[in-house]
């Protein structure tokens with residue numbers, strides 16, 4: 001199939017484009033012709049045999065329903081002469097006559113620029129993968145074709161007549177989705193390939209390089225790419241603007257805002273009837289991808305240096321890889337060879353569109369200037385080759401739609417068994433089958449009875465469990481109270497020991513410091529202060545009992561009202577209630593040691609009633625202590641409590657038999 005007839009750079013020859021439609025400049029909406037496609041008899045065979053598992057990843061994908069074989073659609077857009085080109089006095093050498101013929105030479109008449117949106121996006125709504133990509137020399141109008149002119153200022157919208165393919169498709173798609181009747185969800189992602197690195201243009205933070213991976217379901221894909229759900233045209237336009245503003249661009253002699261990266265904006269269209277599957281993948285369904293390729297450039301013409309040159313080299317390399325894949329896809333002699341999609345990130349991400357299962361529209365963009373003619377012809381050749389590639393659109397297989405292998409096998413086995421059992425039943429004589437029926441009903445009745453029994457038993461066990469749990473809780477409460485009492489008694493025992501320690505010695509450590517007093521309702525704490533160095537009974541400093549100059553402590557203990565004439569041993573401790581006038585037992589008449597050795601202290605320390613706060617446990621014989629059901633810790637504590645009481649008693653007994661501390665000891 002010939003793509004070009006004749007064609008020479010310089011001399012006014014006529015160039016016929018057999019298939020690509022010619023779309024020129026900005027403007028209204030004139031019709032577009034395209035080749036009927038499928039005329040290539042080798043195409044089907046090519047699709048089935050070409051490539052290898054390594055080279056043609058599209059061939060190894062798990063695929064859904066197949067569409068008809070479709071050629072890649074190619075259209076050509078000739079932009080008007082730019083102001084800079086006119087200033088430089090350059091001539092326009094491209095003229096379109098009709099929609100299929102492009103003339104190279106001096107203008108026979110002033111061409112009326114036309115633009116027409118292609119209708120090939122419909123398959124995206126039918127779960128196919130559609131791609132629109134623009135290619136051509138730098139400054140030829142690729143970005144303009146896709147996204148229209150940049151906004152002229154904040155809040156100044158681009159007139160609809162100048163809108164690019166992307167915006168027009170957005171409007172068309174949302175309108176289509178509204179009229180579909182079925183609920184549809186829409187998502188978008190936007191990335192750029194800059195110096196062979198994939199960067200997310202919609203990322204929440206600064207764009208980071210992302211890896212490109214391949215799997216059987218998705219083909220090549222970008223890992224961790226942000227996919228954003230949108231519901232309105234406005235929201236989608238915002239995403240587009242966000243991506244455009246983050247994309248790398250620089251100025252050079254041929255374009256003041258030259259894109260330095262290939263950009264891929266993808267819309268995902270999925271039907272909500274499918275249950276969502278959280279696989280970290282974009283939703284299954286149709287896909288529409290807009291690819292704005294960076295322009296090929298001759299660094300001598302653009303004057304690129306330094307970073308611009310590095311970028312230009314990277315752009316040219318990836319475009320070369322793309323051209324190479326296109327050549328191999330076309331060549332029937334090389335159908336056994338693999339297609340080197342893996343040679344660049346760009347070819348990996350376009351493998352889907354070029355290599356087999358997508359619907360693709362390519363827009364070749366050219367400048368009309370005579371200065372650009374060599375690059376223009378190169379672009380036209382590229383376009384001519386590309387339009388001979390055919391694809392067979394296939395809907396990607398949804399992960400939900402695929403039943404697991406083992407379930408399929410199990411289903412088959414069950415069906416077989418069912419069939420076998422049915423036939424066995426059919427062979428049996430009616431007598432035997434009657435017997436079997438009786439057995440079955442008996443078994444069913446029995447099973448029913450067993451089930452009831454199990455339920456009753458279950459209920460009984462549940463009740464028992466609840467009772468045991470409440471017993472355990474009560475025992476635990478009891479244990480806690482007893483532990484507090486033991487603790488308090490230990491403190492008191494320690495205090496009592498200090499009180500009765502004979503002779504001088506080092507000051508004993510304060511029991512409060514070692515054991516802060518716990519709140520106990522059964523035994524009121526003797527000392528409220530956590531670091532008290534006073535005697536818990538008489539409030540005298542503990543060191544007093546060991547200090548040879550104990551008299552010095554007196555003012556602190558009794559204050560200014562302390563009667564100086566009364567010896568320490570004869571003074572009552574401060575906790576003693578005031579003596580009622582006329583009482584025979586006036587505190588003044590009793591000595592300090594009397595007070596300490598009095599029955600009051602012994603009662604307070606040993607005879608105080610220890611009342612358990614919890615009620616008795618519900619189960620168990622009457623004479624059994626409820627704490628016995630609470631575990632080993634509770635009886636241990638009770639025993640320890642008894643032992644402590646004894647110990648306090650005997651300690652106090654020892655105290656009584658010893659002389660009380662006196663002044664000067």
Ligand SMILES: Nc1ncnc2c1ncn2[C@@H]1O[C@H](COP(=O)(O)OP(=O)(O)OP(=O)(O)O)[C@@H](O)[C@H]1O
Pocket residue numbers: 025026078079080082136137138139140141142143144145149255257258259260293294295296365
């Ligand atoms: N159809 C058109 N009508 C009017 N102006 C256009 C048209 N196409 C392109 N231009 C202008 O030409 C200049 C270059 O266009 P654009 O940036 O789209 O080129 P490009 O091919 O994307 O370049 P690059 O590859 O360097 O990014 C811009 O100033 C743009 O406004």
